[in-house]
Amino acid sequence: MPLPRSFTHYLGRKLFRFLLTIQGLGAFGLITIGVILKKFRTARQVIWPLVFRETSRAGLRLLPMFLFIAVALGLVVIGQSVSWLTRVGAINYLGTIMVIVVVRELGPLLAALLVLARIGTANVVELGTSRATGEVEALEALGIDPVHYLVVPRVIGLSLGIFSLTVYLILGAVLSGYIWAFLQNVPLRPADYFHQLTGALSGLDFAMLAVKTLSFGFIISIVTCYHGLAQPLHLEEVSYATVRAVAQSIIACVLIDALFILIYLAA
């Protein structure tokens, strides 16, 4: 029995819109990379303070929240693991579990999603409002490249912010994990825990951590800036653009994460 025509039209429209979004995001990402490379030394006195501001906003200012999340993450992982590991006599794998769960998976993804919630949404609202109120046209009229002035600082700041916050999140979770284990009377000395951690870590983990977090930062900043800036917006459309940007950023981050899992499995 053939599908109703309206349903196939609906699917076709959705697919077509999806492909257009992928094309738009890809083009916007490539343009941004081109501008970063081409204008790296242009207007440094204006752009670099903006990069520092964005890095501070997406990194340093979120540190207290991340330290709290790190303590909670250590509790969640260790609290659930310790009782099962003790029962099966595998307490020597505590450090390995921390590396697999926190370093390879949860740490980078959680950091990316938290920065998306705090800074990514703000990006869409700020840029969408700038677009709707004509500030982007004002930049163009002044001969200032809007991608250079508005997007590049956010891309660099958000990427560095997610990378550094992930490092702090992992360190905090690993430390708090040991404290929670200690409070649960697990017979594990700090030196043994440290050896378990270092034994489970490899050079690939450090390289992948850097590449993954920088990729998350790049993707989130590109998606949020694209939805705020790349299309003409009216003020009433900014909230819809924000919702779209958040949904697409989450999907993109999960897909990248899945890609890195495949790389781990292949390595």
Next chain:
Amino acid sequence: MEQDNSSAKTPAILMRDVTVGALNDPATAVLRDVNWEVRPGDFWVLAGLQGEGKSDLLMLTAGLMPPLAGEYLFFGEPMPIFDEARLPHRLRLGLVFETGQLFNQLTVRENVALPLCYHRNLSQSEAAPTVQTLLDQMELGPWADSTPGSLGRNWHKRVGLARALILKPDALLLDNPLGGLDLRHVYWWLHFLQQLSKGSSTLRPEPITLVATTADLRPWMEPGEKFGIVKNQTLNVVGSRAQVEAAKRELVGELMAPIAQ
């Protein structure tokens, strides 16, 4: 010297059979067959009712969008200019938006300094003397460290003017500069623009090419030198002040009529 003479002979703005698209929807034509020549030092006033396409024409003239058809040259160079190599030529043109279009997160001082800092790679402190001089001359000193949100509409436009003038452009486009201003500010603007046009301003000793749009011709009859009317989807070049007064009533009547009692 010969080069200077040829540069002076080159029209500041030259449009041949240009079709103008809407800024919000560039594929939709709002004006057709625009043939217009602005000589260096001219003071043009483009008048038209709301929605006739004056602002779209001005935005195209500023290089914010390409013509849908025809040719537009700015001092002999095809517009719009997007490539870096021709950017200095592009910066010979300044634009003042109708609502100022200031950057809300920056202070007045930072708004005015931005083009200077960006194009000359200067820090705020290095640009400060130039910016402060301009702010003082435009009576903006007391608001230098305020953000646009705390300023009235009158001052928004003036900050927009200061921002457009900081790079000392050869031509300045003004989108409805008198719209919504109180009388004191209207007089200030007309006086200031006249000084710029004559080259007697302390900001700039040479005459600057000016193009202003308006929906009310009356205040512009004295300072304006040449006039165009945007009506019936095209730019009707009228010419001098005397020609405006002699023009057919249906062309300029509604732009000069006294308010009905």
